[in-house]
Amino acid sequence: MKRRDFITNMMLAGGTLALGGCVSPKDKEFVPKQAEDGSEYITEPAKRVSILAKTDVLVVGGGPAGVAAAVAASRTGAETYLLERYNHLGGLWTGGLVLPLLSTHGLSQSGERVQVIHGVSGEMVDRLRAMNMAIDEVNPTIDPEAGKYVLDEMVSEAGVHVLYHTWAAGAIMDKRTIKGVYVESKSGRQAILAKVVIDCTGDGDVFKWAGEQFDVIKYAIGMNYRVGNADKVNRKAPGYVYQNIGSDTPIPGVSWYNVWGEVEQDALDVENLSRLQQKFRKDTWEHIQEVKKMPGYQDIYLLDTASQIGVRLSRILDGEYMLTLEDSMTYRNFDDAIGVSGAWTNLTYKDQRITPSKRPYWQIPYRSLVPKTIDNLLVAGRCFCYEKALMEDARIIGTCLVTGQGAGTAAALAVKSNELPRNIDIQKLRQSLVNQHVWFGA
Ligand SMILES: Cc1cc2nc3c(=O)[nH]c(=O)nc-3n(C[C@H](O)[C@H](O)[C@H](O)COP(=O)(O)OP(=O)(O)OC[C@H]3O[C@@H](n4cnc5c(N)ncnc54)[C@H](O)[C@@H]3O)c2cc1C
Structure with a gap:
């Protein structure tokens, strides 16, 4: 349906449309206001809790x-x-x-x-x-x-x-x-x-x-992870070179890796936390896939990543x-x-x-x-x-x-x-x- 036909149909059906700059009085309450620092805000109505x-x-x-x-x-x-x-x-x-x-x-x-x-x-x-x-x-x-x-x-x-x-x-x-x-x-x-x-x-x-x-x-934020089959690394494989896949845990074959991450990070900014979360997810997965290609490391796998992002301070x-x-x-x-x-x-x-x-x-x-x-x-x-x-x-x-x-x-x-x-x-x-x-x- 073309846009003009859609609008005509809506008007015939008795519908009202708010188009470019034409808002109902109710909508007006939600027009964001500007704070002293230039940021925008809206006011949440009071309600019973x-x-x-x-x-x-x-x-x-x-x-x-x-x-x-x-x-x-x-x-x-x-x-x-x-x-x-x-x-x-x-x-x-x-x-x-x-x-x-x-x-x-x-x-x-x-x-x-x-x-x-x-x-x-x-x-x-x-x-x-x-x-x-x-x-x-x-x-x-x-x-x-x-x-x-x-x-x-x-x-x-x-x-x-x-x-x-x-x-x-x-x-x-x-x-x-x-x-x-x-x-x-x-x-x-x-x-x-x-x-x-x-x-x-x-x-x-x-x-x-x-x-x-x-x-x-503002301090370093990281995201730790664990590696499975850490005990299956074949140190005798031709071309073997040591890779750091973390330290021992109480579960045999499972190691944990501490990620220092990015320095001077704002842990109180949700957009920054989200950016870091996506970056760590990608980096961790891709890093482990690279390690798996190294001689002797083909059996290791990414067991899990932390469910809480690593905010230090x-x-x-x-x-x-x-x-x-x-x-x-x-x-x-x-x-x-x-x-x-x-x-x-x-x-x-x-x-x-x-x-x-x-x-x-x-x-x-x-x-x-x-x-x-x-x-x-x-x-x-x-x-x-x-x-x-x-x-x-x-x-x-x-x-x-x-x-x-x-x-x-x-x-x-x-x-x-x-x-x-x-x-x-x-x-x-x-x-x-x-x-x-x-x-x-x-
Ligand atoms: C990557 C990394 C490595 C570290 N390595 C070590 C180490 O090897 N050894 C060591 O001893 N320490 C280490 N630390 C430090 C240590 O882990 C933390 O400082 C410690 O866990 C802090 O304990 P906490 O109880 O103060 O806070 P947290 O452990 O952060 O716990 C706070 C809890 O409050 C909850 N919470 C937060 N806000 C709200 C809210 N608004 N409503 C409801 N719930 C909320 C959270 O979900 C969380 O469960 C490390 C920290 C990081 C980030």
């Missing part, structure tokens, strides 16, 4: 920090909800195929390399070891599916209400107090109200919505105390310590190159999880408050687990004592953590 749950503690994000926080809060007696946008717990540890738990050890003041990860994190590793799903004594590499299974088991046993497939989408605020979060899921837009909210999104989504101060770090809280590299190198003792972590990288400190085996363990103070202005909000995981020089050790899984357990316990104590999290009795917090086998250093 049903309340999905009211709880004591709400943990947003089910990565290492979120799981540790939820288990600790629930075990300390608080009704606890844990919400996660994807279909598994563990965040980058499992879904990101970031399999080695760094850093389980650190140097004590008497010069011994001691285990620093205990409490909930020690329990996770013990359970995985009992299933033969963690290898290596120091900084164990785990199997991601076993990790998802164990974390799910631990939150279930602790009585945590888990909501998968649920995105946190905004903070519900009453002046400077957070009252909960808006969520989006297949059930639509709903609200979860909580006495204390713990931001474990890794990206600090909740403290950003709540209006807290933060810094942004984005927002960092500007909290009540900024933990420093100096603190971590000098055995600084904090009255409000919630545990200790270890170090895994070489670094230059006071003009000296220090290897990980010479790096002290370091305490983490509770104040580094407490925002400066917003009440009833705590922050755990890679977005808690530390200076950039400490970022390599602050963002690792071991540190995230320790901050999670500290935040979860503190949140539950705040609810029990009807105090703001920033005002809780620190001695009670420390005692509760001791009871949970958390270690504070010698």
Whole structure:
């Protein structure tokens, strides 16, 4: 049908058409407006939002920090909800195929390399070891599916209400107090109200919505993958040349590969994340096909790629105390310590190159999880408050687990004592953590 005939038919049928510049009054509401910075926006109409749950503690994000926080809060007696946008717990540890738990050890003041990860994190590793799903004594590499299974088991046993497939989408605020979060899921837009909210999104989504101060770090983003038949490489094949297909995992013949990726990336820009996602997908597939052509490597195959893109850093809280590299190198003792972590990288400190085996363990103070202005909000995981020089050790899984357990316990104590999290009795917090086998250093 020609365009003119189509229009005539529509008019005869009594239809109305909005053609070039001719819009109905209803359409006019949706004409984008211009912001001061030149970008365009529209206004979303207000609507009623049903309340999905009211709880004591709400943990947003089910990565290492979120799981540790939820288990600790629930075990300390608080009704606890844990919400996660994807279909598994563990965040980058499992879904990101970031399999080695760094850093389980650190140097004590008497010069011994001691285990620093205990409490909930020690329990996770013990359970995985009992299933033969963690290898290596120091900084164990785990199997991601076993990790998802164990974390799910631990939150279930602790009585945590888990909501998968649920995105946190905004903070519900009453002046400077957070009252909960808006969520989006297949059930639509709903609200979860909580006495204390713990931001474990890794990206600090909740403290950003709540209006807290933060810094942004643009860092390397990668996408890890696993290779199958890694044990079928024929090193005796004529013309064999070593190819790096990753490190061992608990499953024989399966290796994992850590992709450093592209540097200085904006992890808060969805178009950039999408660009990187497509690039990694293409590069990984094509790289493995090339490796398969090398003598001795014909049987290997791409087993899987990470279901969570590898964001190392984005927002960092500007909290009540900024933990420093100096603190971590000098055995600084904090009255409000919630545990200790270890170090895994070489670094230059006071003009000296220090290897990980010479790096002290370091305490983490509770104040580094407490925002400066917003009440009833705590922050755990890679977005808690530390200076950039400490970022390599602050963002690792071991540190995230320790901050999670500290935040979860503190949140539950705040609810029990009807105090703001920033005002809780620190001695009670420390005692509760001791009871949970958390270690504070010698
Ligand atoms: C490529 C790469 C390699 C690394 N290698 C190592 C290593 O070898 N060893 C090591 O110890 N560490 C490593 N790290 C660092 C470590 O994996 C992470 O820093 C750590 O997992 C952070 O834990 P987290 O709980 O703070 O956040 P994440 O692990 O990022 O978990 C956050 C969770 O919150 C969910 N979430 C986020 N936003 C929302 C929202 N709005 N609503 C609902 N859910 C949400 C996410 O889906 C995710 O499950 C690596 C990181 C990367 C990217």
